Amino acid sequence: MEVHPKKNGMNRDFLTYQAQTSPHPLGLEVSHAEGSHIYDSSGKAHLDFVAGVSVCSLGHCHPKVVAAIQQQAERYLHVMVYGEYIQEPTVAYAKLLASHLPSNLETTYLVNSGTEAVEGALKLARRVTGRSEIIAAKRAYHGNTMGSLSVMGFEERKGAFRPLLPDVSFINFNELMNLEKISERTAAVILETIQGGAGFILPNFGYLKKVRERCDQMGALLIMDEIQPGFGRTGKLFAFEHYDCVPDILVMGKGMASGLPVGAFSASFKMMQTLQNSPKLGHITTFGGNPLIAAASLATLREITEGELIPKTLEKEKLFRTLLKHPLIEEIRGKGLMLALILKDKEMADRVILECAGKGLILFWLLFEPRAVRISPPLTISKEEIEKGCELIIETLNGIWNSS
Numbered sequence: 001m002e003v004h005p006k007k008n009g010m011n012r013d014f015l016t017y018q019a020q021t022s023p024h025p026l027g028l029e030v031s032h033a034e035g036s037h038i039y040d041s042s043g044k045a046h047l048d049f050v051a052g053v054s055v056c057s058l059g060h061c062h063p064k065v066v067a068a069i070q071q072q073a074e075r076y077l078h079v080m081v082y083g084e085y086i087q088e089p090t091v092a093y094a095k096l097l098a099s100h101l102p103s104n105l106e107t108t109y110l111v112n113s114g115t116e117a118v119e120g121a122l123k124l125a126r127r128v129t130g131r132s133e134i135i136a137a138k139r140a141y142h143g144n145t146m147g148s149l150s151v152m153g154f155e156e157r158k159g160a161f162r163p164l165l166p167d168v169s170f171i172n173f174n175e176l177m178n179l180e181k182i183s184e185r186t187a188a189v190i191l192e193t194i195q196g197g198a199g200f201i202l203p204n205f206g207y208l209k210k211v212r213e214r215c216d217q218m219g220a221l222l223i224m225d226e227i228q229p230g231f232g233r234t235g236k237l238f239a240f241e242h243y244d245c246v247p248d249i250l251v252m253g254k255g256m257a258s259g260l261p262v263g264a265f266s267a268s269f270k271m272m273q274t275l276q277n278s279p280k281l282g283h284i285t286t287f288g289g290n291p292l293i294a295a296a297s298l299a300t301l302r303e304i305t306e307g308e309l310i311p312k313t314l315e316k317e318k319l320f321r322t323l324l325k326h327p328l329i330e331e332i333r334g335k336g337l338m339l340a341l342i343l344k345d346k347e348m349a350d351r352v353i354l355e356c357a358g359k360g361l362i363l364f365w366l367l368f369e370p371r372a373v374r375i376s377p378p379l380t381i382s383k384e385e386i387e388k389g390c391e392l393i394i395e396t397l398n399g400i401w402n403s404s
């Protein structure tokens with residue numbers, strides 16, 4: 001076995017025994033985390049502007065989420081595969097979610113991850129329409145299992161895994177002319193409401209409504225992937241609420257349980273019924289709807305919808321935009337607390353991310369936009385924390401400016 005000779009202890013074991021996804025992991029050794037901070041094994045605090053990539057909506061170890069997990073852990077954990085037994089937190093969660101969604105999204109299937117939710121949504125669309133074609137957007141990211149990879153619009157990251165799903169075609173996000181591709185053969189169009197990996201690209205005014213209209217004309221379903229923008233991150237519970245466009249199938253994940261692995265897709269009761277027969281068990285999952293995760297999701301949803309977090313998200317966006325003014329920042333993309341600084345090139349983005357990491361500020365990359373620096377902090381981040389982090393970013397940019 002190849003062990004990494006230059007590293008010691010935990011770091012060496014991490015690189016040797018835990019499968020790696022890149023040759024240069026950040027390798028922060030975590031001791032504990034609380035609120036907007038992650039503490040490393042030397043005791044240093046790192047201000048978190050990333051929230052585990054839009055996951056820890058309520059910050060790290062929010063007391064209400066921790067209490068919900070602890071209480072549920074004392075009652076029962078896994079008792080049966082998805083959908084057989086009545087488990088109170090799972091039912092309560094699906095019901096509460098329905099009360100916050102448009103009436104055609106009343107029934108929810110809870111799964112284990114975002115990508116599994118996308119798989120479920122694609123299968124559901126094929127079952128409901130009896131059609132096979134799926135249309136996705138170029139530069140879209142929907143996850144990494146084979147079906148989700150098939151609808152990813154970035155050949156460099158998927159070519160090596162072909163053959164993928166047949167009958168998938170692509171349109172340019174925000175291009176109205178392309179909507180002609182949606183036809184009576186199309187089972188579904190899948191779109192991120194706000195394109196994440198592509199660089200936090202917002203839909204142009206009216207675009208999603210036009211997609212909706214074309215889908216209705218052709219009898220195709222519209223699947224919206226809100227795995228990243230969902231659960232309050234953009235200043236509404238779901239980003240589609242900004243654009244006056246309701247999907248047929250809504251896909252969720254990430255911030256839903258504020259730090260536990262989860263995914264879900266919602267559709268009408270009638271559509272969801274198709275998973276019950278011909279064949280029955282149209283989607284099977286052992287751990288989907290897990291009571292511990294449902295309890296954390298319930299606590300998260302209550303906190304997000306009952307408190308002031310959602311309106312404050314837009315105030316916090318304003319603060320970021322006011323503080324992050326610098327000649328090296330070409331643009332700030334995104335909405336709410338899903339923001340991306342667009343810099344001159346990849347080298348500059350790398351420098352800002354790595355130099356800020358050294359100063360105790362966590363920033364991150366976006367998948368397909370090398371010039372971007374991701375800012376997606378917990379929704380609970382305070383004004384003072386935003387000010388402190390932005391000061392570190394500006395200080396770093398000044399250093400780059402002065403050295404060039």
Ligand SMILES: Cc1ncc(COP(=O)(O)O)c(C=O)c1O
Nearest residue numbers: 113114115141142143196227228
């Ligand atoms: C828009 C979008 N869809 C799907 C996924 C996949 O979710 P997961 O990593 O939980 O499978 C992600 C994750 O980054 C995402 O941002």
